[in-house]
Amino acid sequence: MELRQLQYFVHVARMQHVTKAAEELHVAQSAVSRQIHRLEEELGVRLFMQRGRNVQLTPVGQLFLKRAEGILEDLDRAVNEIHEFLDPEVGEIRLGFPHSLGIHLIPQVIAEFRAKHPNVKFRFRQGMFPSLIRDVLEAEVDLAFISPMPDKTDQVCGEVVLTENLFAILPANHPLAKEPEIDLAQLKDDTFVLFRSGYSLRPIVWEACRAAGFIPKIGFEGEETDTIRGLVAAGMGVSLLPEMALSHTSTFMPAIVRLKEPGVNRTIALIRRAGEKPSTVVRLFHDFLIHYFNEHYRPR
Template sequence: MELRQLYYFVKVAKREHVTKAAEELHVAQSAVSRQIHQLEEELGAKLFLQKGRNLQLTPVGTLFLKRAEVILADLERAVVEIQEFLDPEKGEVRLGFPHSLGISLIPEVVSAFRKQNPNVNFRFKQGMYPSLIQDVMKGDVDLAFVSPCPETHAHVTGQTVLTEELFAILPTNHPLSQEDSIDLIQLKDEPFVLFSEGYSLRPIVSDACKEAGFEPIIGFEGQETDTIRGLVAAGMGVSLLPEMALQGSGKLQPAKVRVKSPRVTRTIGLIYRSNEKLPLVAKAFQRYLLDFFACVEAKNRL
């Protein structure tokens, strides 16, 4: 069975006439008739019945038409996807990232990239560190931001693109809320609002507290930066958050204070599948991101 036979069959089925289908296909009527006949012989069933000057699908022909249309549609999509894969100015970038980056960073870089590449679309997927690694491995996303970047991994690779400082966040009526900076040990008796287990920011905060000489008292747990920020602003405890997660809106906002000892940071990596070429559009976005973060790091050093 040839794809040409399927294509001719669908055209005849839609036009209900061999001559009209042949005209639309710009081929001889005899060529269309021959391909339909060969297809019926191979299937061992009649696909059309003569009805006056037109043709009518048999029950078998109606069933076969549904399948043939699916096959041809899938083939057409595959051709489009391949063309987009090979065109750095078209197609779709599938990007994964943790929730904390979705507040400002992702909208900023995607918007700037699309100003230069308006024909590129994006599909986003948010998740925790383990799920983002899996999304990259399974091919559900082309690129993903994770924190931290895995040093060694059998199936994904990447590079650290940004180091970000974490700040203490406190209720606005907290005695330390007006300080320019504090030592983390000053919060040892406070309840902490932490991310749930599995979120990469949780061990960063816990390890920083241990380095300062205490175990954090866990008062509440949350799964989104908005929740952490809101609970702290409502007086339910204190926490540490990266600066880009503190750009919330609304009346209820916590105070932000720099932590001078120990200095608390997180690294953000950009990862992709090892030993596999990225679609050209994703490769173009990857290059854009590396240039973008190189500029950010250079400004931070000034």
């Protein structure tokens, strides 16, 4: 069995099309077909079955795919470890984060890190709380920012790196729009624009309203901070957003009003897989992040 056969097999399995896989691999279709055929002969099983112009994995092919992907991932890690041993300033970091951090924080920290380590590459994945946890556990990412910190588990570890306040955002013509600060209970009769279920900010806002003595009336739901902010600015309701999501301004902005103490906040944690030794470049970036947040976001 050759490494090339595994690589061709995985590409065909992912694309479900021999020709498209060959184009992505920059080889002839016949070469891909020939290697897949040899692999099937060596294993003594059929890995694919024809479905029109596409191909589909057989049950045994699905089983073999998981193992083949694992072998190729282990090989990639081994090659990266050798490169990093020879030069710790190169390598790739796979980072996960929620959308609300991608507006300002992530570009800022990456730019500062790459100013010191210009040869390090990044691969990003955005997602909601459940998908980010899954990406960490399935080794799709090396590190992930997540909110809130997951409950204690043997599978992930990490630390809270940031606590930020949430602000009320209101249409510009709202009666409370020019107030320096308000009680959350003052919005009990308003319609709320919230993130849809699955986003970590939704339960934070929901529980804050409940603690203030009311259940929010939901008029609209969105998936991105820009959408929430735009709907509020358009007069569709009110909402709460973290300070970081409000740092980017535009010509179409809602009024931003501070909430009276104790206020509402969210925590941001940096997590990784527990019990696994990260690569040199990932450790370098992790240590940079811890120092960065201690330096720039430590409570005064």
